[in-house]
Amino acid sequence: MNFSSQDTQRRPVISQEPRRQAAVIPPSRRSVLALLASTVALTGPAMAQSAANPPGGAAPDAPLPGTPRQGSFSYAEIVNQARILAERPFDDTQPDIPDALKALTYDSYREIRFRRDKALWQQDGTDFRLQLFHLGFLHDRPVQIHVVSNGNAIPLPYNMALFEFGKAAVPQKLPVSLGFAGFSVTTTLNDLKLQDEVISFLGASYFRFLGRGHRYGLSARALALDVGGEADEEFPFFRSLWLERPKPESLDLVIYGLVDSPSVSGAFRFVVTPGPQTSVAVTATIIPRKPIQRIGIAPLTSMFLAGEGDREQRTDFRPEIHDSDGLMLHTGVGEWIWRPLRNPKALTISSFQDKNPRGFGLIQRDREFGHYQDLEAHYHARPGYWIEPVGEWGEGRVDLIEIPTQGEEFDNIVCCWTPKTPLEPGRQTELNYRMTSVSTTETLHAMGQVQSSFAADDVPDTAAGLVRKRFIVDFNAGDLEFYLSDPKRVTAVASVSAGSVTSTILAPNFAAKGFRAIVDVALRPGESTDLRLFLRTSLRSLTETWTVNWSAPASGGSAAPPAASGG
Known part of the structure; x- marks a missing residue:
């Protein structure tokens, strides 16, 4: 090499x-x-x-600047x-x-x-x-x-x-x-x-x-x-x-x-x-x-x-x-x-x-x-x-x-x-x-980590005056494989700075030796929100926190760029 x-x-x-x-x-x-x-x-x-x-050859007699x-x-x-x-x-x-x-x-x-x-x-x-x-x-x-x-x-x-x-x-x-x-x-x-x-x-x-x-x-x-x-x-x-x-x-x-x-x-x-x-x-x-x-x-x-x-x-x-x-x-x-x-x-x-x-x-x-x-x-x-x-x-x-x-x-x-x-x-x-x-962040901490994340398209809900969006996050590593023997012990904790979390689904992901979390968020058109997500048991947190900013498109318009995302 x-x-x-x-x-x-x-x-x-x-x-x-x-x-x-x-x-x-x-x-x-x-x-x-x-x-x-x-x-x-x-x-x-x-x-x-x-x-x-x-x-x-020799260096110049006078020092360089x-x-x-x-x-x-x-x-x-x-x-x-x-x-x-x-x-x-x-x-x-x-x-x-x-x-x-x-x-x-x-x-x-x-x-x-x-x-x-x-x-x-x-x-x-x-x-x-x-x-x-x-x-x-x-x-x-x-x-x-x-x-x-x-x-x-x-x-x-x-x-x-x-x-x-x-x-x-x-x-x-x-x-x-x-x-x-x-x-x-x-x-x-x-x-x-x-x-x-x-x-x-x-x-x-x-x-x-x-x-x-x-x-x-x-x-x-x-x-x-x-x-x-x-x-x-x-x-x-x-x-x-x-x-x-x-x-x-x-x-x-x-x-x-x-x-x-x-x-x-x-x-x-x-x-x-x-x-x-x-x-x-x-x-x-x-x-x-x-x-x-x-x-x-x-x-x-x-x-x-x-x-x-x-x-x-x-x-x-x-x-x-x-x-x-x-x-x-x-x-x-x-x-x-x-x-x-x-x-x-x-x-x-x-x-x-x-x-x-x-x-x-x-x-x-x-x-x-x-x-x-x-x-x-x-x-x-x-x-x-x-x-x-x-x-x-x-x-x-x-x-x-x-x-x-x-x-x-x-x-x-x-x-x-x-x-x-x-x-x-x-x-x-x-x-x-x-x-x-x-090369890997598993040497930095021993918690579960985000393997990948996806987002579905924005879905206007005209009747409710909202825009809805689904986020999918796969977590693996850490101690997550241990909890696959009893997945019900693990909970997905999702929160938003604006809007609302309308549903949260957590499923074991045996292929990834971890879990998949699916979070649905609703937001008024033109607003922006910070979404945070992590997994935990009743006693302790199991994963790092995944975060992303989402801006719902204004009515009749396209998605606006997020202004800021907080930690």
């Missing part, structure tokens, strides 16, 4: 809703991930240079740089790259590949290898990349000899100060004899990482600003990135980043631990320049086109098309919530109010190949990212932004934590959390 970021990346999606112009996802179209092909397996003997002897003083490198130094940035007006000037690189097309940029035999650290006795991404096409903002060795941050100078250019038309000579678009790191993730990509940083403040057996799908980023808000979304970007040179005995990879944008600067530290469930421990120090109404902490972004119940949204023979199929929450009071994702007709923001959340994430719970039938995208192997706050985050909400899309080439899902109290300009706020790449 050689899993790399050669997959698909997406460019921004702009909401078509008149009042919101929120872009989702950075410079990336799904097909652009194929541009990351330079990070496939390194299977042959390699001749690499160590971080102390950067590829392409963002480089800490010699011998003094620390996270505190990056925080200090972020503080200095925040005290100054935002500087949007950037080194200009040759027009020939900007003019590269998708296909011509794909011709540029990092030379496998030039990967750093191959002779250092470590399992980690560092490779670099070339500037060009959509990636026109250079980021200074450094390797930290013995307390010294060594900038990596550009050298054309690091890359194969194929048929790409590029200048014969490019300056050593050109810089790079980003980097990827490989390790023996899936096979002790092969190098597979474990993490990559490319585009704005985006990064992605893999656990064992995973294919790239959703993305993470350092910060999200005004996503789904009234104003255009602002994309913070990494000005500089640093990697600690790993030692032969290193099990972790440590990465630092300096983030900047018109509204905020920040310092980040990422500790990457590869494995079956690769984890990334994040320390974020955020310093706003000005008030920010919608700041997203630990943002995730993904794609959802069609699920098991979305017959009208399928574009071909494939039953389901998505990188993630649900938002999962572990609230501050200990409740586990599952909210299925959807491809709405208009931009939708669902907010789950909470205090000191214990976890949230976008999950690909359905792992059955037959439910996707995609031999190229491997949607069944997409990871979920689970975020666990460290310490108390206070009051706020998990926002889920769903944007309509007509194709799988666009990301249209974002989730993030939004503090109730806006961060104070000029004041440092430090947050810590751990991200984990997961």
Whole structure:
């Protein structure tokens, strides 16, 4: 298995809703991930240079912008740089790259590949290898990349000899100060004899990482600003990135980043631990320049086109098309919530109010190949990212932004934590959390889980002045199979924020080793309701809570988009 970021990346999606112009996802179209092909397996003997002897020769005499003083490198130094940035007006000037690189097309940029035999650290006795991404096409903002060795941050100078250019038309000579678009790191993730990509940083403040057996799908980023808000979304970007040179005995990879944008600067530290469930421990120090109404902490972004119940949204023979199929929450009071994702007709923001959340994430719970039938995208192997706050985050909400899309080439899902109290300009706020790449949520809690859910069509009841709708939810796992010997001990608990639950049916589902709940809801035309459902016995809850928002169509009209869904 050689899993790399050669997959698909997406460019921004702009909401078509008149009042919101929120872009989702950075410079990336799904097909652009194929541009990351330079990070496939390194299977042959390699001749690499160590971080102390950067590829392409000695580092420039003068430190590159963002480089800490010699011998003094620390996270505190990056925080200090972020503080200095925040005290100054935002500087949007950037080194200009040759027009020939900007003019590269998708296909011509794909011709540029990092030379496998030039990967750093191959002779250092470590399992980690560092490779670099070339500037060009959509990636026109250079980021200074450094390797930290013995307390010294060594900038990596550009050298054309690091890359194969194929048929790409590029200048014969490019300056050593050109810089790079980003980097990827490989390790023996899936096979002790092969190098597979474990993490990559490319585009704005985006990064992605893999656990064992995973294919790239959703993305993470350092910060999200005004996503789904009234104003255009602002994309913070990494000005500089640093990697600690790993030692032969290193099990972790440590990465630092300096983030900047018109509204905020920040310092980040990422500790990457590869494995079956690769984890990334994040320390974020955020310093706003000005008030920010919608700041997203630990943002995730993904794609959802069609699920098991979305017959009208399928574009071909494939039953389901998505990188993630649900938002999962572990609230501050200990409740586990599952909210299925959807491809709405208009931009939708669902907010789950909470205090000191214990976890949230976008999950690909359905792992059955037959439910996707995609031999190229491997949607069944997409990871979920689970975020666990460290310490108390206070009051706020998990926002889920769903944007309509007509194709799988666009990301249209974002989730993030939004503090109730806006961060104070000029004041440092430090947050810590751990991200984990997961295949199954059964390792997160032992309760029964939502296997799948469906909804019938809206049925107008003109005589009663209501609209009726049926929801079907299958629960399995946990202790549910045990209760199949006496199903009458299990009860379905359904509630709505508006309207009424007119009937509830619970039936054993022996095929799924669980239960099927059928809930009928009635609502006045034009109204919206939040439906919640879980299973329990007389003594305890057996499952997580399934929740969804439904808006009944106005009389004589079509269904209106839901405005919000509460936890």
